[in-house]
Amino acid sequence: MELSQFVQNLMNGLAIGSVYAIFALGYTLVFSILGIINFAHGAVFTLGAYFTYTLVVGQFENNGLLKGINLFPNGSPFAGHALTFGLATLIGAVVAGLVAVLIERLAFKPMRARGADTLMALVSSLGVSLVVINLIQLMVGAEIYNFPSNAYGDVPPALSFHIGDKTVIIRTVQIIIFAVSMVMLAILGYVIGRTRVGKALRAVAENPGTASLLGISVDRFILITFFLSGFLGGLAGTLVGTAFGVAGPYFGVTYGLKGLAVIVLGGLGSIPGAVLGGLVIGLAEAFVPADYSAYKDVVAFALLFVILLVRPQGLLGKSAIQKV
C-alpha cells in the first residue's frame, strides 16, 4: 500500500473508530453498572441525530405527522456557524440523555424492582427500541435527512495535502468528529477517573450493595449512568449524521450492532477497552481493500467472534474467576 493511501485509510479509520468508541461507551457504562445490554442504545443514537437536525433545520419532508411544519421560517438560529451548530449538537445530546433516563425509569427500573431475570431486559429494551424507531417513522417518515452543507459555517469542506505526488483528502467533518470524540473521551476519562462523582460511579459498578451501605445513592447513579450513556449515544448520532446524513429511523441499528462488537472486543464493562475496541474496529474497516468493501461489515463481527474464542474477556477486560 502506498503511503498516501495508508494515511488516507488511517484518517478514515480514526474518524469512524472514534465515533464507535463514544457510542460503545454508552453500552459499557450501563453494562458495568447493571450488567445488562441496553438494545435501545442504537435508537437513542438515532434520536440524537434527529434532535440536532430539528434544531439546525427544523423542517421535515412530506411524510409523517410533522410534515409541513417549519419551526424556523426565518432560518434556524443554530445553522450556519460552528458555535451555534455545536450548541445544537449539545442540546440534541442532552435531550437524548434525558430520553435514556426516561427509558431507564419506564423499562429497566420496574424490572429491577421485581428482581426479574436480566435476560428479560434484552426483550424489554428491544421493545423500547421498536417504540422509538416506529415513533420516529410516524413523526417524520423514513426519508434520509441531510444536514446543510454550511452547518459548520464557512469552513472548507475538505483539507487536502500532498504526500509525494499523491493527494490525501480529509473531510472537515472527519476532523471535527475525531476532535469532538477525543475531547469527549478526555472529559469522561477525567470525570470517571478523578472526580467524586466518578469515584462513586466506579464504586456502584464494583458492588452496588456495598456502595449503598457507604452512603452512595445507587439509584441516583444509575440515572447519571443512563444520562451519560444517552448523551454519548446521541452525540455519536449527530456526528455520524453530519458526515453521512440521517438515514431514516433504522439509522442506528447498524451502529447498535457494531457497538456490541466494539464492547466485546475491548472487554465488557471496560472503559479503555471500549475506546480501544472502537478504534481497532474503525481502523480494521478502513483498511479493508476497496475490492472487498462489500464485506466491510463482516470485519467487526469476525473480529468479535475470533476475540471471544481466543480471549473471551476481551482485549482489556479482566477475566472473572469462576467461583464454585
Place this chain on the structure above:
Amino acid sequence: MNDFLSTYGHLLVTMVQAGLLGLSLYFPLRAGQLSLASPGFYALGGYIAAIMLTNPAFSGLRDSLGGGIFVLTWLVAAILSGVLGVVVGVPALRLRGIYLALATIAFVEILRVLALNMTITGGAIGIFGIPQAFGLVDWQYIWLFGPLLILTLLFAWQLERSRVGRAFDAIREDELAADAMGVPPTKYKVMAFVIGAVLAGVVGAMSAPFLNTWNAKQGTFDASIATLAFVLIGGSRNMWGPVVGGALLTAVPEVLRFLADWRLVINGLVLVVASLYLPQGIVGALKKLVRPRPLRRPPTPPPASSPPPPPRQPNEVNS
C-alpha cells in the same frame, strides 16, 4: 371457513412457524445456553431450499425427483445446519451467558453479510420464484408446519423425560456440578445447540417455498431478539412457552391493524409491558394460576411474646 382461511390462513401458518423458531431457541436454553443463532440457521435452510429449487445446476435432480425434491431440501438443510452447528457450536459454547449470545449474534450477522454479497444467494435482491411445495398455497402450508410442530413437541416431550433431557437440566442448573457428576457439559451443550440448529434449518427450508422468495432480510439481528422474545414471553421453562409466545407475538401486529400507523409502536410497548409483568412468561403465569400456592411457613409470632418458637414441623415447606 374458507373465508376465514383466506383472510387469516397466512397468519396462522406464520404463527406456527414462529412457534417452531421459538422452539429452536428453546432447546439450547433448556441446557442453559443463551444462543441467538436460530435466524442464521433459518436463513441458511431457506437459502439451501431456494437454491436447490431454482438454480439451473439442480434442474436434472428436480426433474428426476419430482415432488421428492422438497423432502430432499429439508434433509440437506437439516444436515448442513447440523454440521455448521457443530462447527460453530464446539468453540462458541465455551462461552457463557451474554458472551455466547453476542457470539451467536455475530454468527448471524456474518451469514447475513455473506448472503448479501454472494452470487449464488442472489445478492441483495435474493432468490425469486421459488416453486410451491407439492402445489400447496398459502394457508395449506399448515399441512407442513403443523406436523413438524407436533413432531417437535413430541420430541421435546420425550427428550425431557430422557437421560439427555436430565443432562440438559443438570447443566442448566449447575454446569460444574453436572460435570462433577459425570455429565460431560460440552457434549450435551453442543447437542442442544445442534438440535436447535437442525430445527431452524428445516423450518427455513419449508419457509422458502411458503414465502416464494428468500433474501438476506430473513436472518437479522432483530429476528434474533424477536425469537428470544417468543421464548421468554411465552415461557422458557416449558416446551409450550415458545409455541404460545411465538404464536401470540406474531399475531399482535395483525390484531393491532386497526391502529394503523400506531400499531408498530404499540407492538413495541406490548413487548415492554409483557417483559415487565410476565417474568415467568405466559405459560409460567398460567401455571401459577392453576397450581395451588406452595405452603408457607405460618407467620412467626411477634418477639414480644417471649416463649421460644416451636420446633419446625417436618411437613412445613421452607420457601
